[in-house]
Amino acid sequence: xxxxxxxxxxxxxxxxxxxxxxxxxxxxxxxxxxxxxxxxxxxxxxxxxxxxxxxxxxxxxxxxxxxxxxxxxxxxxxxxxxxxxxxxxxxxxxxxxxxxxxxxxxxxxxxxxxxxxxxxxxxxxxxxxxxxxxxxxxxxxxxxxxxxxxxxxxxxxxxxxxxxxxxxxxxxxxxxxxxxxxxxxxxxxxxxxxxxxxxxxxxxxxxxxxxxxxxxxxxxxxxxxxxxxxxxxxxxxxxxxxxxxxxxxxxxxxxxxxxxxxxxxxxxxxxxxxxxxxxxxxxxxxxxxxxxxxxxxxxxxxxxxxxxxxxxxxxxxxxxxxxxxxxxxxxxxxxxxxxxxxxxxxxxxxxxxxxxxxxxxxxxxxxxxxxxxxxxxxxxxxxxxxxxxx
Numbered sequence: 001x002x003x004x005x006x007x008x009x010x011x012x013x014x015x016x017x018x019x020x021x022x023x024x025x026x027x028x029x030x031x032x033x034x035x036x037x038x039x040x041x042x043x044x045x046x047x048x049x050x051x052x053x054x055x056x057x058x059x060x061x062x063x064x065x066x067x068x069x070x071x072x073x074x075x076x077x078x079x080x081x082x083x084x085x086x087x088x089x090x091x092x093x094x095x096x097x098x099x100x101x102x103x104x105x106x107x108x109x110x111x112x113x114x115x116x117x118x119x120x121x122x123x124x125x126x127x128x129x130x131x132x133x134x135x136x137x138x139x140x141x142x143x144x145x146x147x148x149x150x151x152x153x154x155x156x157x158x159x160x161x162x163x164x165x166x167x168x169x170x171x172x173x174x175x176x177x178x179x180x181x182x183x184x185x186x187x188x189x190x191x192x193x194x195x196x197x198x199x200x201x202x203x204x205x206x207x208x209x210x211x212x213x214x215x216x217x218x219x220x221x222x223x224x225x226x227x228x229x230x231x232x233x234x235x236x237x238x239x240x241x242x243x244x245x246x247x248x249x250x251x252x253x254x255x256x257x258x259x260x261x262x263x264x265x266x267x268x269x270x271x272x273x274x275x276x277x278x279x280x281x282x283x284x285x286x287x288x289x290x291x292x293x294x295x296x297x298x299x300x301x302x303x304x305x306x307x308x309x310x311x312x313x314x315x316x317x318x319x320x321x322x323x324x325x326x327x328x329x330x331x332x333x334x335x336x337x338x339x340x341x342x343x344x345x346x347x348x349x350x351x352x353x354x355x356x357x358x359x360x361x362x363x364x365x366x367x368x369x370x371x372x373x374x375x376x377x378x379x380x381x382x383x384x385x386x387x388x389x390x
Contacts, residue, residue: 033064034302037092041073044095044287046324047146051315055306062302073100080109080292089294092303095145097191098137101288102370105141111291111300113307114140120304122311130364131330134286137366142288145310148257148325149359150285151195152203154275155244155254155268167278168203172222174251175229182230183240184253186385188377190237195283196253197223197380198368202281209281212368212376223384233385241267255285256355260323263350270350282364287325313338322346326355 038045038052045052045068056063071079073096083089094100104110113121121143127135128147135144154171156164160181165171175182187193200219201209208215234240237258243249245268254274262268289307291300309315311331319328320339323346327336336344368376 033060033062034299035065035067036063036303036306037067037069037090039069039071039076039091039094041071041076041094041096041100042287043070043324044146045070047287047319047321047328048095048310048315050318051310052306054315055309058309059305073097073103076100077103077107077109080104081107084109084292084294087294089292091292092295092299093306094290094292095287096290097285097287098367099370099373101138101142101290102373104290105139106370109290109292110141111293111295112140113143113291113304117304120301121308126311126331128330128332130284130359131286131332133364134284134366135330137286137369138288142290143307143311144286144330145289146287146319146325146328147330148255148285148327149282149355149364151192151253151255151258151283152199152280153254153256153259154251154277155259155272156251156275157244157247157269158271158273160247160250164273164275165277166275168200168222171277172226175226178250179229180231181250182226182252183234183243183249185234185237185240187380189235190240191285192237192240192253192255192258193233194367194373195255195285197376198283198365199281202365203277203279205279209365210368210372212372212379216376220379220383223380224387227384227388230388232388244268244272257285257323257325259352260326260347260350261321264322264346274352274354276358276362280362282359282362283367284364285325285367286330318343320344320347323350326351 049068052066056066076094080091083091124135130149131144131147134147138144154165165174184196185193187197200222201216204218204222206216206218240252241258241262244252245262259274263270263272289310291303295303313331313334316329316331316334317338319325320336320343321328322343326347336347
């Protein structure tokens with residue numbers, strides 16, 4: 001790991017230097033301890049906060065106050081650009097998904113990590129196969145810290161859904177026969193909603209799943225038709241899970257983490273089941289560590305050391321959490337047995353053995369790039385969301 005001097009003082013000379021006491025030296029060292037500001041736009045701290053705290057504790061002489069802030073992905077680029085234009089960057093690390101990553105790449109907000117700082121960071125060969133694929137979206141500008149295969153999966157209550165749809169066409173027929181009983185949230189504000197939207201072109205055999213403008217003819221028609229049989233689109237996934245758990249909805253579009261974690265928390269009954277449909281491709285989900293441009297050389301060195309620490313097996317093991325982003329670890333060989341007992345107990349009780357086979361047997365696709373997502377979100381809002389129940 002990168003190291004730099006623990007103390008750096010001007011020699012003031014003569015009697016002042018001789019008069020320095022142990023307490024004075026302690027104050028000098030404390031003054032040198034750097035504050036680190038981390039902003040989270042993905043809920044990632046649920047997975048990584050313990051790792052960051054462990055790094056700070058192990059480097060107490062150099063790391064002073066650690067501040068953690070939550071934000072939304074759309075808010076961060078403007079805030080960071082303003083700080084960079086003013087020459088005063090006080091955000092040291094951004095945790096985010098593909099949305100904030102892509103926006104930062106487009107605006108050239110991120111410190112290029114690879115190859116510029118590769119010598120101070122772990123070799124990317126340590127990444128799992130899933131993480132290796134998802135890391136490619138970073139274009140060398142960030143480092144993946146947690147991964148999840150994402151969705152789209154169907155989650156349903158077995159006492160309410162006797163015949164589970166096996167194809168996208170069967171799902172639409174089910175919605176017609178059971179109006180207002182299926183639900184997914186607005187894709188712009190929901191991981192499962194995005195996965196459902198981006199997964200449909202694979203399920204329906206659209207001409208180009210990577211091109212929402214000219215390659216999603218079947219998917220846009222499908223989602224518009226489905227809107228006739230849905231009551232409304234919540235603005236976030238939490239509301240979907242609440243209504244599903246209460247029995248208002250019988251089946252929902254879900255995501256691995258949103259399947260496991262709400263059942264751990266008791267929001268959704270444990271007996272809820274999951275299924276996939278013919279032609280299923282995972283739409284991978286990942287969280288990245290993005291370092292803003294504009295940090296001082298000393299601060300940058302410390303942040304890169306912290307980023308490296310977060311890729312160690314002990315720090316990665318925390319990302320199992322309670323299944324929020326299952327499996328979580330981006331580094332190969334980090335097993336559930338290395339996680340906390342709380343994580344082991346939660347996933348042991350509420351995880352699903354079928355996920356191992358589903359991850360191994362089905363392709364994992366990258367989410368759309370930033371331009372594609374912006375277009376898809378806007379078109380969904382206008383063509384699909386605005387016509388719900390009509």
